[in-house]
Amino acid sequence: MSHSLIESIQTVIVDLPTIRPHKLAMHTMQQQTLVIIRVRCADGIEGIGEATTIGGLAYGNESPESIKTNIDSHLGPLLVGQDAANINAAMLRLDKAAKGNTFAKSGIESALLDAQGKRLGLPVSELLGGRVGDSLEVAWTLASGDTAKDIAEAERMLDIRRHRIFKLKIGAGEVNADLKHVIAIKQALGERASVRVDVNQAWDESVALRACRILGDNGIDLIEQPISRINRGGQVRLNQRSPAPIMADESIESVEDAFSLAADGAASIFALKIAKNGGPRAVLRTAQIAEAAGIALYGGTMLEGAIGTLASAHAFVTLNKLTWGTELFGPLLLTEEIVTEAPVYCDFQLEVPRTPGLGLTLDEERLAFFART
Ligand code: MUC
Ligand code: MG
Incomplete structure (x- = not known):
């Protein structure tokens, strides 16, 4: 028993x-x-x-x-x-x-x-087969809706050595205004930072074809989910034509989605999210599909608090290669904690605890x- x-x-x-x-x-x-x-x-x-x-x-x-x-x-x-x-x-x-x-x-x-x-x-990472490091690079999302505020926020993150990868949330505004906003931020930060965008499915293919070209030509490193998850043909065509790599996020709602996206050649990077695959073990199945298909990996977030963030981190830290780093900054967006010790961010990285389980206490x-x- x-x-x-x-x-x-x-x-x-x-x-x-x-x-x-x-x-x-x-x-x-x-x-x-x-x-x-x-x-x-x-x-x-x-x-x-x-x-x-x-x-x-x-x-x-x-x-x-x-x-x-x-x-x-x-x-x-x-x-x-x-x-x-x-x-x-x-x-x-x-x-x-x-x-x-x-x-x-x-x-x-x-x-x-x-x-x-x-x-x-044992830490969860060890239950998942063992970690290959002790920390993960973490991007920050600039999403105040204001270009000057976003630049000031990025400068502060660089100064305190917390983030040097920035993801800009666009798609709510008119496309030319959004492109202007992104290019202004990239020009202000230059080579000191990697600047990427997440469109959250807001464009259609006709808009995305031109916008992806302009973004790529202006030094944007990655374009996340530019068009609807439903438009598979469009995603395949964009993946072939965009000068900056296309990352699938909303398109992956299951491990099976990951397989069919890989089979169709609809993205060259996958955003891994435990929530959209069914957990830390499930997300590693998507990672394995990507690895087999030559698709690069990124550790995504649903803007979880400390518990979901470390559950993701324990899975991601077992991966051989996370070419595009992670965005496990969720706890930093919150003003309050419901755990006794907050996750530790230092030198652009999130530390993955070595204590048993996730390493957190409510x-x-x-x-x-x-x-x-
Ligand atoms: C998303 O779509 O990736 C992740 C970071 C962020 O700011 O929003 C999320 C959701
Ligand atoms: Mg996204």
Whole structure:
């Protein structure tokens, strides 16, 4: 009889303020909402996970409220009484019974990995086969919506040696104004920084063909998701014609999406996100597809807090090559923490803890304070 049976799975929605509004093509964030998942086991061990999206239903198919409901009503009950130490069996059980819901599944898988790491005294990266480093390069997103403010923010990040890769969120504005904004920032930062853009699907192919050429000709290093995830033919053509490499983000909503994008030649870089694949183990399957297809890797984020960020980091740090670095800066966008020790950012990198599990402890008082009632 196993001592590590799952006794309960609890979810808590937490609303946290952001340091400034964060403007994306489809939504302007004034705060961030996290779903925290607590898996309690019969051996007294608790695993914590996080399932976070952006802007309610503006970004993906799951909202914080649907994630909570689906875990509380469907996924959680399927796991109560199951062995927490057998993560393969637990996640297979969920996949058999529930379609999609990769955000919710990612939070649960993260919590199971955290619990198992604590049980065995190992960091999650070691459960995933072992780390190849101790830290990851982290980009910062400039998304204040104002060119001068964005340049000042980038200069400060360079000064304090926190970031030297900047992603600009465009697509909400008129295309020529957006291009002017991006080129002004690249000209101000020059060779001191890598400047990239994320269009969040806002353009159509006719606009993207011209815009990608202008961006590439002006020193922009990477163009993320310029057109709709649905327009596969357009993505293939852009990937062939753009002078700057095209990265798939929204196009990947599952490991299977990653395979078909690779097969079609629709991107030369994949943004890896645990939430869009179903967890830290699942995202490594997408990474393996990319590696086999010669597609470069980038460690993406859904702007998670500390728990989701470190769950991603433990997976990404096991990868042989993350050519384009990561954007695991989510905790830095928040003014508040719900864990006792915040993730450490230093010298352009995020440190990946060597302590058991994810390496985090919930601050019960802060969690209760920010929990939605
Ligand atoms: C996205 O689309 O990549 C990641 C960084 C950021 O600022 O927004 C997210 C979502
Ligand atoms: Mg993106």
